[in-house]
Amino acid sequence: MTSLIKQASEHWRYVAPLLAKPGNEDDYDALVSALDELLGMVGEDEDHPLASLVVHLADLIEAYDEARRPIPAVGGVEVLRYLMQEHGLSQADLPEVGAQSVLSEILGGKRQLNVRQIRALASRFGVSAEVFF
Template identity: 50%
Template sequence: MNALLAPVFDAWETFQEISGVRHIETEADYTEATDLADALLDDGAMDEAHPQHSLFMVLSDLIYAYDQTHYPQQGVSGVDMLRFLMEQHDLRQNQLPEIGTQSVVSEILSGRRDLTVNHIRGLSKRFGVSPAAFF
């Protein structure tokens, strides 16, 4: 075995046992991963300055990959997601400072303008969803 890998293997085994973070293969793995992601989200790990932000993002990627394989969502665009979230939170176009003015929101909803990376960051933080939900 490569000498560089031995400590990684040892740490990985311990990390998996403690955290439950691993490749998601079963519904039980999925539940464990989403529970941990929720706890990290509640702790503020979506904030890039949070010390566990990277862990949260890796876990989100694992959950997203499992979702895409087991629960594919066809035809849901970022704009569709935005409309859904606005409806669920009873928001009007002028109540989304993460995007900007009501006219900018209107242009995005009508397809004349695209969501930017900054819009998506702000929206995912506000609504507690993965940025991947808007892609």
């Protein structure tokens, strides 16, 4: 047995949980906690000895999230509704889109956002215009 394998086998029970895919929420939470702790140690130092472990944990967590918590595809109108709700805005509070009747038609699906409106909304909310397409 090589010295590397000997060292790995001696410490495997401590290291293995950090290398395995999370099978449930408890495993996931443990990986997230471990990643937070590692990020505190490693920071932005890509040459840190544990930097590759940070990347590995992040990949495992991301894969689990994508498999169990997919981000739904939403259209521009849904994004606009969400932003209005988050900012406590009514239709009258968005004159950059147009008259309240225009906004009502957009939210009701009778009219689509145009490029000018999208640019104005992106500027107003500080988001990329792409979120409205």
